[in-house]
Amino acid sequence: DVKVTQSSRYLVKRTGEKVFLECVQDMDHENMFWYRQDPGLGLRLIYFSYDVKMKEKGDIPEGYSVSREKKERFSLILESASTNQTSMYLCASSLGTTGSNTEAFFGQGTRLTVV
Amino acid sequence: AQSVSQHNHHVILSEAASLELGCNYSYGGTVNLFWYVQYPGQHLQLLLKYFSGDPLVKGIKGFEAEFIKSKFSFNLRKPSVQWSDTAEYFCAVASGNTGKLIFGQGTTLQVKP
Numbered sequence: 001d002v003k004v005t006q007s008s009r010y011l012v013k014r015t016g017e018k019v020f021l022e023c024v025q026d027m028d029h030e031n032m033f034w035y036r037q038d039p040g041l042g043l044r045l046i047y048f049s050y051d052v053k054m055k056e057k058g059d060i061p062e063g064y065s066v067s068r069e070k071k072e073r074f075s076l077i078l079e080s081a082s083t084n085q086t087s088m089y090l091c092a093s094s095l096g097t098t099g100s101n102t103e104a105f106f107g108q109g110t111r112l113t114v115v
Numbered sequence: 116a117q118s119v120s121q122h123n124h125h126v127i128l129s130e131a132a133s134l135e136l137g138c139n140y141s142y143g144g145t146v147n148l149f150w151y152v153q154y155p156g157q158h159l160q161l162l163l164k165y166f167s168g169d170p171l172v173k174g175i176k177g178f179e180a181e182f183i184k185s186k187f188s189f190n191l192r193k194p195s196v197q198w199s200d201t202a203e204y205f206c207a208v209a210s211g212n213t214g215k216l217i218f219g220q221g222t223t224l225q226v227k228p
Binding site for chain 2: 030031033035040041042043044045048050056059090092094096097098099100101102103104106108109
């Protein structure tokens with residue numbers, strides 16, 4: 001089974017802190033994604049990576065950056081956390097770009113609270 | 116730009132009623148289509164998927180969806196809902212060029228017993 005693991009289930013951080021959310025997948029997937037999930041807004045794509053060191057901005061990249069130095073690991077960085085970044089963050093991965101390879105597998109989510 | 120729109124934000128049905136949730140996408144190229152479900156307090160779960168072939172696809176728990184290319188739609192249906200179908204439903208589209216996966220805003224379904 002594909003496993004996507006997020007380093008923390010719950011995090012509480014202070015305003016202004018630099019926050020790192022880590023995600024690891026074990027199936028040699030090419031694509032990795034970071035989303036945030038908020039009530040009534042669905043899952044909004046923050047960043048998408050289609051290869052090591054390759055990334056593409058999603059719909060809401062402001063205030064975030066990402067790092068993908070190794071294929072299996074995709075990190076989301078909040079440069080200076082703010083209260084409006086309090087949310088559920090979901091990491092996902094998919095094998096590739098065509099057909100069934102685009103099916104995404106999700107981590108368990110990180111509930112981040114910024115105080 | 117790739118986008119997904121779910122028309123119904125909140126749907127309330129009685130048990131045994133039929134369900135149809137709308138999903139439209141905007142993307143000019145090849146697409147791969149998904150419906151996910153999230154039960155209260157649980158993680159996202161794949162309901163069904165479409166990549167090619169028969170545009171009517173069947174998923175788990177009696178759900179089905181129909182891809183209508185000319186309408187850029189992928190509506191979810193179930194003939195008779197149950198109380199246990201109470202959940203949030205998300206439509207998602209992956210670009211056939213990049214694999215980029217975009218979600219709709221979600222539809223909350225409440226089924227009254």
